[in-house]
Amino acid sequence: MLDPRNARPDTVLFARKALIETAFLVGLRARLDEAPLAGDFAAILEQVEDVARQPSYRELIARDEAALLLYAGTYAALRLCGRDDPEFRRIIQQAAAGGYAAAFERVPYRQLDLLHTLHLCGIEHGLPAMDDVLPFTVLCRRPNVLKMADRDIYAITHTIFYVTDFGRREPVWPRGYSLGEAVELLEALLVLAEARANADLVGELLCCLLCLGVTDSDAADQAWRFLESVQEDNGRVNGPKGVIHPGLESENDDFRHWAEGYHTTIVAALAGLLERSPRRVAKPRPGLPVTDVVLVEPLRRAVLWLCDRSMTQDPRTGLPGVTAAAVGASAIEEHRLVRPALEHYAASLADADPEVWQEQGMEIAGEFAMALRTAEVSCPSLEEFLKATATVVDSLDSVPADVMDNVQRLVSLGLTRPSPGTVIPEQPLTREHHAYPLHAATTLCEARGTYHLGQLAATVRTLVHDGWRQHRITRDAIAFLIGQQSADGAFGYPACDDQAQREKAQFSWTRSVVTALASATRNGE
Numbered sequence: 001m002l003d004p005r006n007a008r009p010d011t012v013l014f015a016r017k018a019l020i021e022t023a024f025l026v027g028l029r030a031r032l033d034e035a036p037l038a039g040d041f042a043a044i045l046e047q048v049e050d051v052a053r054q055p056s057y058r059e060l061i062a063r064d065e066a067a068l069l070l071y072a073g074t075y076a077a078l079r080l081c082g083r084d085d086p087e088f089r090r091i092i093q094q095a096a097a098g099g100y101a102a103a104f105e106r107v108p109y110r111q112l113d114l115l116h117t118l119h120l121c122g123i124e125h126g127l128p129a130m131d132d133v134l135p136f137t138v139l140c141r142r143p144n145v146l147k148m149a150d151r152d153i154y155a156i157t158h159t160i161f162y163v164t165d166f167g168r169r170e171p172v173w174p175r176g177y178s179l180g181e182a183v184e185l186l187e188a189l190l191v192l193a194e195a196r197a198n199a200d201l202v203g204e205l206l207c208c209l210l211c212l213g214v215t216d217s218d219a220a221d222q223a224w225r226f227l228e229s230v231q232e233d234n235g236r237v238n239g240p241k242g243v244i245h246p247g248l249e250s251e252n253d254d255f256r257h258w259a260e261g262y263h264t265t266i267v268a269a270l271a272g273l274l275e276r277s278p279r280r281v282a283k284p285r286p287g288l289p290v291t292d293v294v295l296v297e298p299l300r301r302a303v304l305w306l307c308d309r310s311m312t313q314d315p316r317t318g319l320p321g322v323t324a325a326a327v328g329a330s331a332i333e334e335h336r337l338v339r340p341a342l343e344h345y346a347a348s349l350a351d352a353d354p355e356v357w358q359e360q361g362m363e364i365a366g367e368f369a370m371a372l373r374t375a376e377v378s379c380p381s382l383e384e385f386l387k388a389t390a391t392v393v394d395s396l397d398s399v400p401a402d403v404m405d406n407v408q409r410l411v412s413l414g415l416t417r418p419s420p421g422t423v424i425p426e427q428p429l430t431r432e433h434h435a436y437p438l439h440a441a442t443t444l445c446e447a448r449g450t451y452h453l454g455q456l457a458a459t460v461r462t463l464v465h466d467g468w469r470q471h472r473i474t475r476d477a478i479a480f481l482i483g484q485q486s487a488d489g490a491f492g493y494p495a496c497d498d499q500a501q502r503e504k505a506q507f508s509w510t511r512s513v514v515t516a517l518a519s520a521t522r523n524g525e
Helices: 012-032 039-052 069-080 086-096 108-121 130-136 150-163 179-195 199-211 218-230 253-276 296-310 315-331 339-348 354-360 362-375 380-394 401-412 438-450 453-465 472-482 499-522
Strands: none
Touching (some): 012 039, 012 069, 039 069, 069 086, 069 108, 086 108, 108 130, 150 179, 179 199, 179 218, 179 438, 179 472, 296 315, 296 339, 315 339, 315 354, 354 362, 362 380, 362 401, 438 453, 438 472, 453 472
């Protein structure tokens, strides 16, 4: 499968890529461990050398300089294994100096690929140093993890492979960037990769942590457990869907089975080599910086927008909005912003039937009551409804867990006292020693992709409640929400022209986002 001489014309490039990656695994084994190659490593090396000595392989470099890296990596692996080939090296040197192979435009991480390969080949060049290219990579631009596609994550993993020379080189980080930022990003991406069951990315990200010398990592430990759980008995690790070109699906089952798993298996083996290498240097775990968005001003603008829109609506429609505005104003301790709206709604609903409050639900009714209490404003119908509700609660022997938050509101209002059957657990403000919830990570990514701001905001609120406020994924979710605020303070871009639909969507989104940001503000430490 690795021999291009045996491949059909439409699979030959795939075979060349597989050959180079397998060859490099052997070359890295030689670099990381001085013990002589033996067994399977020696057998693979012999096969690589047999292919590389053929003119039909090496001479393609001179005929297609743009594909230099498709062949130079094979030479680099042979050189690392003590099998230098002067003629192979001469052809590569000639192509690199030919005015195109090392000159055409490449994205930054591909430029690092070229520089790293030429370094391993021992070939001199006049190109910029790797540390000069590093600042332009996506790794160092502080990307939002929820917006990243798999191709972006691969760009990050390969950037780290090259600039660290697979753990043998200390990169010079751009000014203002730190090792801790890189580690935090990798650990967040590991959560997302596992949530997608992408063993290939899990393996590469694990390799990156090892290249950076990080050994004290809960995320790395979880990555090992995940890889072990998906590895087959014969050692194979299956890759993600779409790993091979659709045009190759007509191949036989043996080819497909190999093509779908060879790269991920190599990555798992690479992680094993890096983990047990006698040359690996472990470093103290770097501090993880917390760079956060400022929430006060976005909340203030959204509160004012909600109050303005709520004042023109029917009370039953607008009450959730003014309640959310009150929650937001309380979080930033600017209660005056909502006082006019609270007074207006309290007067409008002074004689409302109990069904009105029942329709709104205890979360809205309770939060509205607490806002009125703070503003020293009364609403007789609401007070009667809450007293009746408290009487029902007091008559119960126990309270279901899913309504505990509502009972807590009644307790906060002084309308009931918790009994042994209604114990209110303390809310966790700091996470315990456990893994970031994969289902939440998946929900955040899906909600961002479908622009379901309400679901995204609700998930953020739950994560904050559960103590994950300062995790990179949660912070990036909050940053994404902030980025959806329009100039007038509303959240969300409906991308439609019907004004009524726009107002309805933005009113709903802004309520959801404000309550999530209010929770994040209270639990920001």
